Amino acid sequence: MMEWFENFWQVYNNLVLTIGVNAxxxxxxxxxxxxxxxxxxxxxxxxxxxYTASILTMNYGxxxxxxxxxxxxxxxxxxxxxxxxxxxxxxxxxxxxxLGFGEVVRVLILNAESLTGGALGLNGIPQxxxxxxxxxxxxxxxxxxxxxRRSRIGRAFEAINEDAVAASLMGIAVNAHKMxxxxxxxxxxxxAGALNAHLTFFIGPSEFGFDRGxxxxxxxxxGGTGGLTGPVLGALIVTLLPELLRSFRDFRTxxxxxxxxxxxxFLPKGLWDxxxxxxxxxxxxx
Amino acid sequence: MxxxxxxxxxxxxxxxxxxxxxxxxxxxxxxxxxPNGAGKTTVFNLITGLxxxxxGTITLQGESLLGHAPHQITRQGIARxxxxxxxxxxxxxxxxxxxxMHSHLNYGVPGWLFSLPGFRAxxxxxxxxxxxxxxxxxxxxxxxxxxxxxxxxxxxxLELARALATEPKLLLLDEPVAGMNTGEKVELMGEITNIxxxxxxxxxxxxxxxxVMGLCERIxxxxxxxxxxxxxxxxxxxxxxxxxxYLGREDDAEVSS
Numbered sequence: 001m002m003e004w005f006e007n008f009w010q011v012y013n014n015l016v017l018t019i020g021v022n023a024x025x026x027x028x029x030x031x032x033x034x035x036x037x038x039x040x041x042x043x044x045x046x047x048x049x050x051y052t053a054s055i056l057t058m059n060y061g062x063x064x065x066x067x068x069x070x071x072x073x074x075x076x077x078x079x080x081x082x083x084x085x086x087x088x089x090x091x092x093x094x095x096x097x098x099l100g101f102g103e104v105v106r107v108l109i110l111n112a113e114s115l116t117g118g119a120l121g122l123n124g125i126p127q128x129x130x131x132x133x134x135x136x137x138x139x140x141x142x143x144x145x146x147x148x149r150r151s152r153i154g155r156a157f158e159a160i161n162e163d164a165v166a167a168s169l170m171g172i173a174v175n176a177h178k179m180x181x182x183x184x185x186x187x188x189x190x191x192a193g194a195l196n197a198h199l200t201f202f203i204g205p206s207e208f209g210f211d212r213g214x215x216x217x218x219x220x221x222x223g224g225t226g227g228l229t230g231p232v233l234g235a236l237i238v239t240l241l242p243e244l245l246r247s248f249r250d251f252r253t254x255x256x257x258x259x260x261x262x263x264x265x266f267l268p269k270g271l272w273d274x275x276x277x278x279x280x281x282x283x284x285x286x
Numbered sequence: 287m288x289x290x291x292x293x294x295x296x297x298x299x300x301x302x303x304x305x306x307x308x309x310x311x312x313x314x315x316x317x318x319x320x321p322n323g324a325g326k327t328t329v330f331n332l333i334t335g336l337x338x339x340x341x342g343t344i345t346l347q348g349e350s351l352l353g354h355a356p357h358q359i360t361r362q363g364i365a366r367x368x369x370x371x372x373x374x375x376x377x378x379x380x381x382x383x384x385x386x387m388h389s390h391l392n393y394g395v396p397g398w399l400f401s402l403p404g405f406r407a408x409x410x411x412x413x414x415x416x417x418x419x420x421x422x423x424x425x426x427x428x429x430x431x432x433x434x435x436x437x438x439x440x441x442x443x444l445e446l447a448r449a450l451a452t453e454p455k456l457l458l459l460d461e462p463v464a465g466m467n468t469g470e471k472v473e474l475m476g477e478i479t480n481i482x483x484x485x486x487x488x489x490x491x492x493x494x495x496x497x498v499m500g501l502c503e504r505i506x507x508x509x510x511x512x513x514x515x516x517x518x519x520x521x522x523x524x525x526x527x528x529x530x531x532y533l534g535r536e537d538d539a540e541v542s543s
Binding site: 144147148150151152153155156158159162163165166167168169170171172173174 | 334336357360366372374375376377381384385386388389391397398399400401451452
């Protein structure tokens with residue numbers, strides 16, 4: 001048994017840890033979605049976190065915890081700065097503005113060659129991330145978000161998501177809460193980026209572009225945004241699916257896409273939809 | 287309590303309100319009536335900070351409300367309901383009302399993060415208070431239901447309970463009986479009377495004359511953005527300008543007959 005596990009871990013540890021990192025990313029976008037914001041800047045925030053942390057360890061020899069703290073703080077600060085003008089927008093317009101911001105970040109990283117290595121990226125990042133770092137980060141983030149949901153802040157997010165005008169007339173400072181969700185989401189994405197950078201040895205600007213942003217959103221939406229289980233489940237499936245479909249070879253990405261489309265078609269609220277699950281079981285029992 | 291002085295509102299070239307002045311007396315039920323499109327809801331939107339007036343002043347107990355964000359005005363003691371109901375549909379009734387208590391819960395981050403006793407006590411109190419408020423409007427039996435499943439009349443009552451949860455001094459009701467049947471209207475009338483008796487000042491916009499005349503102690507009439515009359519229900523009923531605004535002039539009637 002032990003031997004089997006060791007073999008398994010040798011082959012798949014990277015995949016398992018990627019699931020953890022992706023779960024963090026899905027939770028980061030879930031937070032803004034739960035506040036009614038379709039913000040698509042999480043890939044950029046992940047990039048800012050990854051680069052900040054890597055530069056701290058590589059150029060300044062900072063200890064890993066300090067690098068992680070920098071990777072969390074930098075995107076949160078950037079979020080506070082760009083949140084002012086962008087969070088006035090809603091719906092698709094916010095998505096567009098935040099996507100634009102993501103492009104700006106990508107191009108900045110590409111051109112700040114002396115610091116970021118430009119298109120070549122950063123090579124030889126020390127592999128400081130242990131498996132339990134990822135697990136611990138995921139557990140801590142889940143605990144914080146779980147408690148947050150049960151507080152006045154979580155209720156305010158939910159109220160803003162349902163009707164921002166009504167929420168403001170309940171005495172909720174709508175803009176401040178949106179800003180909080182945005183900055184906190186950026187911090188979580190930055191944490192994921194910092195952990196991931198110290199796991200993969202290499203980071204480049206193309207990792208944090210539009211594709212990554214869509215992936216993150218897909219994980220959250222696919223899993224379901226009604227609770228914390230959804231994003232984690234979504235991250236698990238979106239990460240594992242390409243691996244499970246290996247036998248389809250050339251048709252792999254096609255199958256991958258088809259399965260996602262089918263899930264979204266038949267489960268519009270995502271995979272984790274307690275109401276629907278209860279309905280199904282209710283019907284069977286009856 | 288609430289005083290509007292020469293308030294006007296223009297949307298581009300369109301003048302919606304002109305020199306609107308009136309005062310809502312403390313502890314009374316005050317009504318604002320007027321034909322469709324007279325600008326009544328705009329008055330509420332100006333008071334609650336959703337719109338900024340083009341001119342004039344609005345004060346609550348002598349304090350200006352101008353330039354304050356909606357949530358600040360709510361915290362100063364004004365709550366409102368909406369003509370087109372705006373409850374939080376995916377939440378339970380209880381959660382809807384607890385949301386209204388947002389600014390009265392003041393535990394810090396460690397409180398909710400570690401579920402400290404102070405946090406739990408405040409949340410517990412908020413839920414008890416919410417149950418009590420739901421009891422006031424006769425919805426306590428449905429406290430755990432999702433708000434979406436409520437009947438139209440019950441949704442209005444829930445909105446009322448939620449508004450009361452902000453602990454207002456002044457309660458603004460925007461057409462509280464719109465779309466209700468007679469039975470529901472009578473029921474709601476009783477509930478509003480009860481709320482007024484508890485010491486809240488109430489300011490309502492309403493179309494239903496019987497409802498307004500039965501509830502309000504003072505009434506102002508708005509027509510084409512101007513106040514054309516103000517007084518007791520009896521004075522309003524017999525005011526020729528008001529009758530003209532609602533029923534048209536007599537020579538008009540002759541032409542059409």
